[in-house]
Amino acid sequence: MTAAHEAATGxxxxxxxxxxxxxxxxxxxxxxxGPYLREFxxxxxxxxxxxxxxxxxxNFDTALGSVWLVLNPLxxxxxxxxxxxxxxxxxxxxxxxxTLGRILIGLFTWFFAANSMGLGxxxxxxxxxxxxxxxxxxxxxxxxxxxxxxxxxxxxxxxYVVFYLLGSRLDHSATALPGPSxxxxxxxxxxxxxxxxxxxLAMIFATMSVYFRDTNKFLTYLLRIWLYLTxxxxxxxxxxxxxxALYLNPMGPVIGSITRLWVEAAGPSASLxxxxxxxxxxxxxxxxxxxxxxxxxxxxxx
Amino acid sequence: xxxxxxxxxxxxxxxxIEDVCIRYRTSFEKNPTLRQAFIKFGRRDGRRRQIKxxxxxxxxxxxxxxxxxxxxxxxxxxxxxxxxxAMAGILPPTEGRxxxxxxxxxxxxxxxxxxxxxxxxxNVILGGLAAGLSVEQVxxxxxxxxxxAELGDFIDMPMRTYSSGMYGRLGFSVSVNMNPxxxxxxxxxxxxxxxxxxxxxxxxxxxxxxxxxxxxxxxxLALMQELCSTAAWMHxxxxxQTGQPLEVxxxxxxxxxxxxxxxxxxxx
Numbered sequence: 001m002t003a004a005h006e007a008a009t010g011x012x013x014x015x016x017x018x019x020x021x022x023x024x025x026x027x028x029x030x031x032x033x034g035p036y037l038r039e040f041x042x043x044x045x046x047x048x049x050x051x052x053x054x055x056x057x058x059n060f061d062t063a064l065g066s067v068w069l070v071l072n073p074l075x076x077x078x079x080x081x082x083x084x085x086x087x088x089x090x091x092x093x094x095x096x097x098x099t100l101g102r103i104l105i106g107l108f109t110w111f112f113a114a115n116s117m118g119l120g121x122x123x124x125x126x127x128x129x130x131x132x133x134x135x136x137x138x139x140x141x142x143x144x145x146x147x148x149x150x151x152x153x154x155x156x157x158x159x160y161v162v163f164y165l166l167g168s169r170l171d172h173s174a175t176a177l178p179g180p181s182x183x184x185x186x187x188x189x190x191x192x193x194x195x196x197x198x199x200x201l202a203m204i205f206a207t208m209s210v211y212f213r214d215t216n217k218f219l220t221y222l223l224r225i226w227l228y229l230t231x232x233x234x235x236x237x238x239x240x241x242x243x244x245a246l247y248l249n250p251m252g253p254v255i256g257s258i259t260r261l262w263v264e265a266a267g268p269s270a271s272l273x274x275x276x277x278x279x280x281x282x283x284x285x286x287x288x289x290x291x292x293x294x295x296x297x298x299x300x301x302x
Numbered sequence: 303x304x305x306x307x308x309x310x311x312x313x314x315x316x317x318x319i320e321d322v323c324i325r326y327r328t329s330f331e332k333n334p335t336l337r338q339a340f341i342k343f344g345r346r347d348g349r350r351r352q353i354k355x356x357x358x359x360x361x362x363x364x365x366x367x368x369x370x371x372x373x374x375x376x377x378x379x380x381x382x383x384x385x386x387x388a389m390a391g392i393l394p395p396t397e398g399r400x401x402x403x404x405x406x407x408x409x410x411x412x413x414x415x416x417x418x419x420x421x422x423x424x425n426v427i428l429g430g431l432a433a434g435l436s437v438e439q440v441x442x443x444x445x446x447x448x449x450x451a452e453l454g455d456f457i458d459m460p461m462r463t464y465s466s467g468m469y470g471r472l473g474f475s476v477s478v479n480m481n482p483x484x485x486x487x488x489x490x491x492x493x494x495x496x497x498x499x500x501x502x503x504x505x506x507x508x509x510x511x512x513x514x515x516x517x518x519x520x521x522x523l524a525l526m527q528e529l530c531s532t533a534a535w536m537h538x539x540x541x542x543q544t545g546q547p548l549e550v551x552x553x554x555x556x557x558x559x560x561x562x563x564x565x566x567x568x569x570x
Contacts, residue, residue, distance in 0.1 A: 019483075022310060023391050023400040039434065046431035053428065057419035057460075133408055135391035136432045213333040296394045299387065300326045 030293050040137040047144040054144075055151055066155040073111045073156060077104045080233050095176045097167040102263045105160055106232030109258050112153035113198050113251060114223045119145035120202025121209045121216045128302045138295040139288070142202035146195060164262065178265035186267045187258070190276070194254050197280035200287030201250075207291045210301050231256040235263070247271075250279045311401040316484050316515040317366040317389055322398035324359040324384050324539075358384035359395075360539040366532075368404075368483075369513040371506070373520065373530035373547060375554055381539040382519045386488045389517065404483025404515070407433070409473050418462035422453060422472055425461055429476055443479055450505070451475035452498070470494050478505050485509060488519045503529060523551045 030036075052061075059065045081100045123141040124131065131138065168179035209215040229249055231238065236256040239246040246252040253275035257268035268276065311318045358381040366372050374382045387393040388400055390408045417425065426447055430440030448457045451471045456464065464472070471494055477485060485506075494502060506516055506529060520526055526533060526547055533550035535542045537557075543550050 019404060020311060021391055021402045021406075023388065023394055023402070025394060025396055025398070043431060043434055045437060046428065049431055049437070050428055053420050053424045054417065056424075057417065130429075130432065132387070132392065134429070134432050135406075136434070140432070211334060212336040212339065214335040214337055218336060299392045 030289065031296065033292075036137055036292065040139060043136060043140055044143075046136070047140045048147055050141075050144040051147040051151055054148060060152065069152050070156045070159050073107045074104070074159070077107045080107065084233055095171045095173050097171040098177055098263055101164060101167055101177050102235060102259050103233055104163060105262045106230075106255060106259045108153065108156040108160055109194065109255055110227055110230065110232050110251075111156075112149050113194065113201070113255075114227075115149035115152055116146045116195075116198035117201050117205050117223065118216065118219060119148050120198075121205035121219055123202065124206045124298055125209045125213065125302070131299055131302055137292075138298060139203060139291055142206045142291065143199060145202045145206075146199045149198065150195060160262075177263065181265035183261055183265045183267045186261050190254060190258050190261070190268070193276050193280045194258070196284045197250065197254065200280070200283035200285070203287035203291035204283070207294055210294075210298055226251065231259060236260055247275050250283060253279065310399075311403045313403075314367055315365050316368045316370070316403055317364075317517070318399075318401045318403075319362055319364045319366075319385075319389075320399045320401075322359055322362045322385075322388065322395045322400060323357070324381070324388055324393060325355055325357050325396045326393075327353050327355050357539050359388070362398075362536075362539075362541050364534065364541065364544070366515060366517065368515055369510065370532055371510055371516045371518065371530045373518050373526040373533040374536060375520070375523070375526060375533060375551070376536035376542075377558070379538070380536040382536055383488055385536070386486050386517065386519055389484075390486055402484065405481070406484045406486060407477045407480045407482030409477035409485070409487045419460055421459055422451075422457045422461055422464070423448075426472070426476055430480065433480060435480070443481075447472075447475045447479045450479060450501075467494055467498075471498055474498075474502055478502075478509065482509075482514065484515045484517070486517050489521070523555070527551055 055061050055065075060069055077100070080103050081096075084099060084103065085096070120142040123145045124138065127141050131141075164177060165179070168177040171177070205215060205219060226249075227233075229245070230251045231246070232255060236246065236259065239252075239256075246256060253268075253272045257272045257276060260266055260268070360381075362385065374385065376382050384393060386408075388395055389402060390406055391402070392408075417428075420428070423444070426444065427437070427440050430443070431437065435443075451457070451468075451474075453468060453472060456468060461469070474487075474494070477487070503525075510516060510531075518526070518530065530547045532544060533547040534544045535550050535554045542557075543553055
């Protein structure tokens with residue numbers, strides 16, 4: 001190294017960039033994971049800022065923007081509530097507050113998952129310019145989608161809590177909402193499990209979109225069917241005789257556990273918890289592998 | 303201190319390109335879709351998708367020492383931009399190896415900014431974060447970047463309101479002010495006006511005097527001769543000639559069968 005270069009770079013050397021980069025051929029294989037994860041972790045703030053600023057550009061950071069974000073699943077919840085009430089099979093009597101409560105928490109949570117997948121599916125194909133111009137761990141883009149979905153989900157929590165507290169006072173029948181309970185402490189860890197799963201799914205759909213640009217269109221139908229197969233509009237007890245249908249659904253155990261938490265004040269059973277964690281980490285690891293092993297191909301295909 | 307990296311690249315070399323080939327497959331359908339894949343699945347002739355392999359860069363070997371201003375010239379489709387992307391780590395080589403010693407800043411043909419709904423300020427911060435800087439580091443550089451780009455109040459306006467010249471100025475300003483060891487510029491100087499061009503060239507000279515390395519792709523031959531210390535001429539993915547900018551430009555123009563006119567010298 002020349003003296004001039006040493007002098008020039010000496011003062012600029014810092015720890016935020018590895019100095020020597022080696023670019024070599026690959027075949028659908030993983031890049032060296034150590035440096036990848038280090039770079040990914042160092043730039044995590046990018047994923048957050050990208051979500052935050054995009055929300056801002058969409059005016060979701062304003063008070064009315066938040067109202068809109070809540071209003072959409074809220075109104076849809078009412079539609080489903082009417083549907084379920086009208087088409088209700090006339091089984092054992094369940095308080096309307098409970099039915100509506102379950103549908104609302106189920107839908108709010110479902111929207112988080114669905115938004116994460118929907119935004120994730122577009123994250124790479126719409127990030128073309130950035131991807132063609134800069135080298136960085138691409139997994140930050142689907143991560144940003146999951147963060148966006150989470151930011152869109154957060155305003156619905158206080159709305160739900162208010163409904164929950166009021167609802168449990170409105171109706172004192174045996175089947176009413178149970179009100180505050182210790183079981184609700186399970187809520188944060190279950191949300192973390194769900195978020196990890198959502199990130200995994202976002203990576204899977206992001207990769208698929210690069211290879212098939214109309215993935216998002218199909219995703220709309222997939223999500224609609226998936227919603228009906230997941231215990232959102234009905235309780236987890238519907239699966240008593242078909243447990244496999246609950247456990248085979250990646251969203252079944254975790255969303256079922258969340259709705260049960262609020263509606264029955266019961267924590268997840270060991271098998272539900274195990275299935276939730278298994279799906280979550282399984283999809284996260286599969287999604288990471290699927291995405292990261294192909295991400296160096298993205299620049300060519302965009 | 304000898305290290306693994308020194309075996310890959312000597313300390314005085316900024317970029318080492320070893321026998322690099324870059325091929326990519328393009329299909330005739332612009333955007334592959336599930337619908338197309340489904341419809342074509344029934345075809346029996348074995349050519350469900352028509353695919354053409356493009357050899358953008360062929361067996362290219364080159365060392366770029368620190369402090370060099372390398373100009374790459376060549377006709378459209380010569381593989382210049384592909385090579386730049388490979389040096390930036392965006393496109394992986396199909397064969398061979400590229401070793402880059404230093405922090406790279408890119409100003410590729412598409413320029414800065416990926417969300418036109420966001421303001422220039424937000425785009426600059428996001429770009430810096432994606433490049434691996436911390437928020438504090440980007441903010442510390444922000445004023446310098448904004449001043450250099452001379453955008454005034456536009457810096458806080460959504461980028462969709464920018465003119466192409468403004469885009470170009472901001473892009474250039476970001477890439478030169480990120481303290482790069484290696485600056486890759488791909489046909490990005492043409493958007494600024496004469497005053498900004500002059501300022502850009504002065505800034506690049508300043509970077510070179512600090513022994514930083516610059517690689518420029520441009521069709522403006524006069525600029526290449528003025529700015530570059532070495533020139534490389536690529537044709538159809540192969541390196542035809544490297545050497546003094548004047549010689550290489552002359553050989554290139556002879557090859558193209560054009561004279562030194564205002565059109566060939568200036569990027570119009």
